[in-house]
Amino acid sequence: MRGDAMEVIKALKDNAEKDPKFFSEFTVDEDGRLEHLLWVHIQARVAARLFADVVLFDTTYKMNMYEMPFGVFVGVNNHDQSILLGACLLRNETIPSFSWVFRNWLSAMGRSPVSILTDQDKSMKEAIEVEFTETKHAFCMWHIIRKFPHWFAGKLSSRYQDFIEGFYLVLHQDTIQAFEESWSELIESYGLKDDTHISDLFLLRDYWAPAFLRPYFFAGLSTTQRSESINAFMNGYMGKQTSLVEFVEAFDRAFDSRAYASVKATGADKLFPPRTLTSTRIEKKAQEKLTASIFNLFQHQLVLSNEYIVEGSYIFHYDASDRRWFTRFSGDTNDIWCICQEFQFKRILCRHAPKALIHHGVMELPDKYLPERWCQQPSIFTQRCFNKQVAEANLVLNLGSEGELWRKTFMSKTTCLASASVAKLEQRQQLDQDIKRMMEYTLSKSATTLDEIVTKEKQTVGVSSLDTSLRNNSVLIDKAESQFGKILDIDNPPVVVTKGRPKGKRLNTSTSERQPRLCGACNKMSLHDSRNCPSKNTS
Template identity: 90%
Template sequence: MEAEVSENTQSLSSLPQEITSLKDLHFPSEQAAFDYYFEYARLHGFVARRGGSKKSQDGMITKRYFVCHCEGKPAPKESMVAEKSRKRPSRRCQCLASISIGLSITTGKEDWVVQKHVVEHNHPLLTVEEVGHLSANRFIPLESQAMIKIFKKAGICVSDMVRFFKAEKDGAPLTFTAKDIYNFLDKDCLGMDLSLLPRRGDAMEVIKALKDKAEKDPKFFYQFTVDEDGRLEHLMWVHSQARSAARLFADVVLFDTTYKMNRYEMPFGVFVGVNNHGQSILLGACLLRNETIPSFSWVFKNWLSAMGRSPVSILTDQDKSMREAIEVELPETKHAFCMWHIMRKFPHWFAGKLTSRYQDFIQGFYLVLHQDTIQAFEESWSTLIESYGLRDDTHISDLFLLRDYWAPAFLRPYFFAGLSTTQRSESINAFMNGYMGKQTSLVEFVEAFDRAFDSRADASVKATGADKLFPPSTLTSTRIEKKAQEKLTAYSFNLFQKQLVLSNEYIVEGSYIFHYDSPERRWFTRFSADTDDIWCICQEFQFKGILCRHALKALIHHGVMELPDKYLPERSCQQPSIFTQRCSNKQAIEANPVLNLGSEGELWRKTFMSKATCLASSSVAKPELRQQLDQDINRMMEYTMSKSATTVDETTTTEKQTVGVSYLDTSLRNNSVLIDKAESQFGRILDIDNPPVVVTKGRPKGKRQNTSTSERQPRLCRACNKMSLHDSRNCPSKNTS
């Protein structure tokens, strides 16, 4: 057999599978020969790769070998290295299947001829579907890469991306897997591997992105620091809408740094507030190098500068460094500990010591928590500790010393919007799992936070509109309830209405209020007829911002027909929506060529997203829908490219003008400086390295020592309800017949 194969006369995809020998085939180039053999290998169940070669005296390659991917012997592994590396099986089994091509020059034209072809393999061959999963045959087409970037910005998970592409192919095998998408997303938005960019990489990109946000939105606030090695150290940013909301909703703040979903494992701190609809709102974010006093002081100082006001109260965990930083930077703010973080330590502290009495101790502890006054709390605390013999316990002593940080009797005079735990900030952390992951870069992290911020903004706008469309109904005919209905949001009014209805079950006796079923429990109230001031010993209004049932009963008893405005706080009343979509900014849209598509382009974008969502959620895609979607994508890309061409040229010109400008002096690296200061001084952005991977606090992973049975603490088994060394998973009672 003698034939000639050229790149123009025969397509690789038309290669017949029944060909068993390639000997004497001619190719115009070495690459053409390899491409042909690579396609031959794919159809016959293996992967081809380049082997050795022979060169002439002048260094020209005259012979080339293409071999099977199973050629050669497996490389030996040293025992010490094998323990640390992944133990992957080798595919090499000394397979001899190969072809050799030689170069012959006739009439001044290169001609590569297959001189030898060994067909037989000493291993099983794969099917066409199976060989497509090998790494050599996997690739992501350019059009699919563009779609993946769009899906990533929309917060679509990888599994849904795979479902979309499978539906788009209508049963045809994909040339990539979910792992390939993860690897592709591990690169920055420009497709550059960040690990290959130690300087001007991830850190430079995120600072540039924040600078661009500040240029489009003058009220956007950001700040960062770098260490002595030029690496990014701390970073924080606050959206303009969050700064606008500070006047009403930054009086109560939750701050938590337990979230570390980024590739550098930097602690992510988020400031969470509560709006007039009872919803969590994002009031700022930061990424820190460590959780030390200087780091927290830097965060609180800059956040206070952005907000322009000190919060009334702040809720955190029991981190000592955070507590000391708050005392210095927020001296006028009441600091409280999360009660949930305290209670979760009780089983470890007291279950082994109290054994069967542990559950009774917990019930008694909750009764102590609900004492209204400091005196009643301390008396009940002393009685509880004495009855369980915990007077000398170090944990009890530490809790009592810090009682003004967690005991409600000490916190009720301060406004906390009714919060006693950091559950909201932790729920925000769980909410962000849908936007970021452990390999999220800094640029992607900021973009993900923006999407989360917009999601919370949408919820606020929706709740504001719902209050207008569906006003709450009254249950009584009192003017007190009518005025509250007109002023308060539906969320606040429902809380108020509940207290108003329950006030009918209470009886007034002088300055005391008591429930008709429990006359022994009484609440002291103080009313001033001149100013209509009402004060209750439970201090519910001071703590939650909603009048308690006792105060409402006292007001009605003293003939107050209309609720004074001072008991309708502005933060609980209906307000115009502060949180709006960031993209509604006209200047920001005009500055972005991708967003500035005009009415026609916007229609294409909406059509595309609608059809893409339909296609991704459908198990069987219609061919006409896929065809129309392809047309929409092509039209949108053409329109966007034509719009963005001018902007790209302008950007390139600006970048050329900055070449050769001096770097920022290293003496400024330890200071907290803005990019604007650096650019005004040197005409360019700082050179900032990526931060190192942060070593987290606590026991290092993999360093846990085995604990003998005698050293373990007893714990409560949920199966047998006894204090023991087992739990519900291995309880002996389960094995009894």
């Protein structure tokens, strides 16, 4: 698409003019072609104070017509929801490319993350060691486990499923010693001692084994479900024929979707606070401070703590006294430490901690165990969502004499819904239905009018006008001239091929590389589920 690179730069420049805190950077190569591109929304930069402490950086997407690897920074908000903290398009996956991305993203966010999760890309690993010197780097388990069928299924044959179950048991060992002992037993029993994949995994065990990672905060981002859902989510917005400017627009829609989910969760916390299940002041204080989703996780651990018994410094389940968890309590500071290190890993107390606190006479949860990043607070996305609703209403409902009536009705309902002023669930659901009916009616009645509006909007930002405005942009021209002489245009990037992936495709998620799941019928880790479980075939 001619002028695509110029158009996307203009689109990002327009965002910066609307809000000077919108961050974007790009580079061009010696031939004047767009090379790398990074952009970070203002709300993501604001979120950095609390929610950029843990980041997942994923480049398993190649959903654009130039085959450029797309990288997305993902964080976790106080509702345990995934949020988007920036995006980039790269020419290649080399150390200099990743260093450029991480260095500029760090400049935008103003802080290094406590921890970062990536795939096993060696260039990415080297770049992180240089740019994020104080950050704990870990490999995402989803990227590792999805390779297991290719690595081990053929070699182990019918024993593969049993190996997977054994691997998960090893994975959940609490201590490094227990992990390494269990690992040796597993590998020996399946004859994998000389397997190169096993050797490589063990050498890099401090990047993926939970026993090595639990002293660091990861907010649950290391779970395979989180990474898998992000992959599916992003795939719903982009495709391999997406142009650059369409790509940025698609990411904006994905960003807005995540922002709206955050706003809805904030409103729901105020309208529908979770119920307490115990009479303890520990639970009551957690209910008052934590968001509903985090409180539910804490509450689950608190309820389970009733099944445990304290014996000195050890805690064990009443029905399994052979496995014990060591705890350490300080009466001077009310500090509680458990060998499972769940609080260090997730900042949510494990089931052992409340039992130990109550045993030692601590009846009210200390503030230190209610981290600010998990507490209730106004959503940073509220204004963005409101502005988006206003803009969409102005576009869709601009229908002449009838439009003003529809506009007022639409805005009344959406404002009511967005402000979370409706206390009953039934009324909120009715509002949702009313808004959907209004939109469907308006669109069906004014399809021609809407097409004319959209066409007019596109014409006002056409490629020819973009070329003119960009040629007159002294900042852009100065930036290009300072690097490569007098350049009045930025060409589209070439179609590139990155290492390790088939051209034009994301990583294969076919059956042969699908992640094993727990089957509800046979209760085993497998590639089937309860719908097609072999155990159902009794005949």
